[in-house]
Amino acid sequence: MATIQVTRGELSLAEKLYIPEVMRGVAITTRQLVKNVFGRKDIATRQYPDVKKPYPERFRGRHRLTWRDDGSVRCVACMLCSTACPANCIHIVAGDKGDNTVEKYPVSFEIDLLVCVYCGFCEEACPCDAIRMDSGKHPMPSFSRDKQRIRKVQLLEEGQPSTSHPGGLGN
Amino acid sequence: MSLGELVLWGLVKFVAIVFGWVMLVATVLTYIERKQSAYVQNRIGPNRAWIGGKRFPLSATIGQILADAAKVLFKEDTEPPRGGNPILHQISPALAFIPALLMWIVIPFGPGPMPGAEGENWFLIADVNVGLLLMFAIMSVSVYGGVIGAWASNSGFSLLGGLRVGAQMISYEVTLGLNLVGIFMIFGSMRLNDIVWGQGDLAWGIVVQPVAFILFMVASIAETKRAPFDMPEAESELVAGYFTEFSSMRFAVFSLSEFIALIAVAAVGVTCFLGGWQIPWVDTPVDAAGVPVYGWITVAQVGIFLAKMIFLIWLQMQIRWTLPRFRYDQVMKLGWVYLLPLSLLNLFVTAIVMYLAR
Numbered sequence: 001m002a003t004i005q006v007t008r009g010e011l012s013l014a015e016k017l018y019i020p021e022v023m024r025g026v027a028i029t030t031r032q033l034v035k036n037v038f039g040r041k042d043i044a045t046r047q048y049p050d051v052k053k054p055y056p057e058r059f060r061g062r063h064r065l066t067w068r069d070d071g072s073v074r075c076v077a078c079m080l081c082s083t084a085c086p087a088n089c090i091h092i093v094a095g096d097k098g099d100n101t102v103e104k105y106p107v108s109f110e111i112d113l114l115v116c117v118y119c120g121f122c123e124e125a126c127p128c129d130a131i132r133m134d135s136g137k138h139p140m141p142s143f144s145r146d147k148q149r150i151r152k153v154q155l156l157e158e159g160q161p162s163t164s165h166p167g168g169l170g171n
Numbered sequence: 172m173s174l175g176e177l178v179l180w181g182l183v184k185f186v187a188i189v190f191g192w193v194m195l196v197a198t199v200l201t202y203i204e205r206k207q208s209a210y211v212q213n214r215i216g217p218n219r220a221w222i223g224g225k226r227f228p229l230s231a232t233i234g235q236i237l238a239d240a241a242k243v244l245f246k247e248d249t250e251p252p253r254g255g256n257p258i259l260h261q262i263s264p265a266l267a268f269i270p271a272l273l274m275w276i277v278i279p280f281g282p283g284p285m286p287g288a289e290g291e292n293w294f295l296i297a298d299v300n301v302g303l304l305l306m307f308a309i310m311s312v313s314v315y316g317g318v319i320g321a322w323a324s325n326s327g328f329s330l331l332g333g334l335r336v337g338a339q340m341i342s343y344e345v346t347l348g349l350n351l352v353g354i355f356m357i358f359g360s361m362r363l364n365d366i367v368w369g370q371g372d373l374a375w376g377i378v379v380q381p382v383a384f385i386l387f388m389v390a391s392i393a394e395t396k397r398a399p400f401d402m403p404e405a406e407s408e409l410v411a412g413y414f415t416e417f418s419s420m421r422f423a424v425f426s427l428s429e430f431i432a433l434i435a436v437a438a439v440g441v442t443c444f445l446g447g448w449q450i451p452w453v454d455t456p457v458d459a460a461g462v463p464v465y466g467w468i469t470v471a472q473v474g475i476f477l478a479k480m481i482f483l484i485w486l487q488m489q490i491r492w493t494l495p496r497f498r499y500d501q502v503m504k505l506g507w508v509y510l511l512p513l514s515l516l517n518l519f520v521t522a523i524v525m526y527l528a529r
Contacts, residue, residue, distance in 0.1 A: 019385060022490065022493070025493040025494060026486075026489050029211045029492055029493045030489060032210065032211050032212075033207065033210050033211050036210035036213065043215055044213045045214050047215070
């Protein structure tokens with residue numbers, strides 16, 4: 001077991017007397033005070049609700065569901081996201097879309113944000129770019145647990161047309 | 172002057188000085204201190220309570236003070252949990268507050284009659300001939316507020332805080348008193364007015380007693396329970412120390428009395444070491460009997476007294492936001508092992524020099 005010997009320098013007489021060092025400290029804090037009151041402000045804090053820091057581009061925020069070109073939901077209710085979800089927070093009820101190329105659509109699509117761990121596995125699992133976490137919004141506060149279970153309508157409101165072509169480039 | 176007139180004028184002056192000046196400054200300090208600490212630490216500090224949302228000068232200051240006052244007045248006044256002593260718990264903030272206000276009765280704000288001259292002193296509530304001793308007596312009594320409040324709370328944090336209040340204030344009061352003995356010896360009086368009269372033309376206490384001034388500053392910071400000596404309310408170990416179990420206005424009264432004690436100690440420091448209301452090389456106009464003739468110079472002198480006082484208050488607050496808190500044993504060791512012998516030595520040297528220069 002390695003023992004690290006830390007050698008501390010001897011204190012000089014002025015340092016032992018403490019008063020000169022206190023005055024040096026007061027000079028430093030006074031410089032900060034004068035600078036921040038009269039001169040160039042060097043404020044490190046951000047006035048949060050007024051000034052928000054933009055999130056980085058790859059920030060995993062709240063989920064959204066993307067649209068098809070006709071505005072319907074892109075999701076085909078394949079259940080890959082809810083299978084991949086480590087927190088089991090995605091609940092999908094599938095229904096028949098009546099379209100042979102798409103077959104299924106989610107009748108209800110519900111994410112419990114209180115359970116979600118924002119790992120991003122769902123958007124990785126999604127084969128058709130339907131669920132995304134790039135809304136740039138962080139979890140919202142609310143007064144009830146029910147408000148934290150966001151539904152399909154809300155998820156679609158956040159969404160926008162996907163940039164990818166439905167069914168792949170071959171079609 | 173009859174006794175009735177004496178009491179009446181005393182009361183009038185007490186109300187004018189204490190409520191017109193001391194309470195005002197103490198209230199403003201609650202805002203200034205947070206703002207100052209914020210700027211020292213590169214923060215902004217309280218800036219949300221604008222009056223009506225309008226950004227005019229002093230809007231945030233007054234708004235914040237009013238908001239704080241409204242908050243503490245309407246918060247729930249909690250009882251001590253699990254027993255305790257409710258009656259003592261109720262009165263202990265007053266026990267801390269009243270001595271803090273009473274300290275002001277001996278502090279001269281402006282020129283009074285010269286030593287030995289007969290006359291009224293209009294800038295002093297009570298011209299007591301043992302002024303400083305009276306002040307120390309009152310200061311010692313203010314320990315009871317903290318200790319009784321802590322004991323009546325029936326809480327471990329409070330009790331530890333109360334013990335620390337008692338131990339620390341008693342320890343540092345010794346040093347504080349001994350440092351001022353040198354001032355008594357040099358100026359030959361305990362009447363604060365006479366001490367200030369002796370400090371004309373830069374013969375200030377800080378010039379004739381420099382060591383005593385430094386020791387006085389250290390002891391007075393310890394006496395007002397501020398960092399680096401804020402052991403009684405060390406928030407990282409004792410939550411809030413002796414006023415942990417207090418809430419709403421009772422809590423505010425405890426913190427206000429600390430601010431008032433801070434201002435009072437600064438005023439004593441100015442009076443004894445920084446020349447009080449004396450402006451260097453400006454003579455106070457007096458008539459033949461030695462009673463000052465009041466005029467514009469008097470206004471300037473009162474102004475300079477307040478300016479010096481604000482400087483000392485600022486210095487104490489700046490030291491608070493510069494230094495970290497000492498450990499409890501370090502505080503006790505500093506008080507008894509270093510400061511007390513140093514102040515005795517200072518007294519001894521002063522006595523020898525005065526004997527030789529007689």
